[in-house]
C-alpha cells in the first residue's frame with residue numbers, strides 16, 4: 001500500500017496568475033511564492049522554508065520560464081518566506097533593511113527593477129505584520145504580491161514585531177494602489193481582490209479602534225475582550241493577541257502633559 005503523501009513529497013509547481021506572473025504554494029505553511037518574468041530576467045517573491053525548498057523552487061521556476069533568475073525579493077523575515085534564501089546566492093536578494101536577513105540589497109522604502117519590457121516595483125509602507133514588510137507590484141499585469149500583509153486562508157498573524165496601528169495604515173497604502181481589476185496575492189491563501197484587502201483592513205481597524213477607545217476610558221486590558229458593547233472580528237485568540245499588541249503600542253505613547261511647561 002502506497003505511503004500517504006506527506007508535504008515533503010508534494011512537488012513544487014508554479015501556476016499562472018496573469019501574463020508572465022505565476023505563483024506556487026509550498027508546505028508545510030501553505031505559503032505563496034511568486035514568479036515574474038520579463039524579456040531578459042525573472043524575479044522571485046519569497047524563497048520557501050529551507051534551502052532545499054529554495055532549490056526546488058529554482059527548478060520549478062526554470063520549468064515555466066527560461067529567463068535567468070536575477071532578483072529575489074523576501075517580503076519579510078518569517079522562516080516560511082525567508083529560509084530558502086541560501087539557494088539564491090547568485091541572484092540579487094532584496095529585503096527590508098530592518099529584516100536582519102543576509103541579502104545583497106537592504107531596502108529602506110522603494111525600488112524598481114526592469115526585467116526587460118516589464119517593470120516590477122517593490123515598496124515598504126511602514127511597520128505592519130512585521131517591522132519590514134515589502135510588497136511587490138507588477139503594474140503591467142495588474143498583480144500585487146502582498147506578503148503577509150494580507151491573508152485569505154485564516155486570520156492575520158501577529159508576533160512581537162507586529163504593529164497593529166501601522167498595519168491598518170499599510171493596508172490603506174496598499175488599498176490606494178488597487179484598481180477594480182488588480183489581483184492581490186496573499187502570503188497565505190487564494191488570490192484576493194480589493195474586497196478582501198478591505199475586509200482585512202476593516203477587521204484590523206475594528207480591533208485597533210476599539211482597543212484604543214477602551215484604553216482611553218481606562219479599561220484594563222484583561223477586561224477589554226469581554227466588555228459589553230464591543231464586538232471583535234475573527235476568533236478569540238486573534239482578537240486578544242491583537243488587543244494586547246494594541247495596548248503595548250498605546251502604553252508607549254507619550255502621556256498627556258498636565259503641567260507647564262508644555263514643551
Ligand SMILES: [Zn+2]
Pocket residue numbers: 076078129148157187
Ligand atoms: Zn509572516
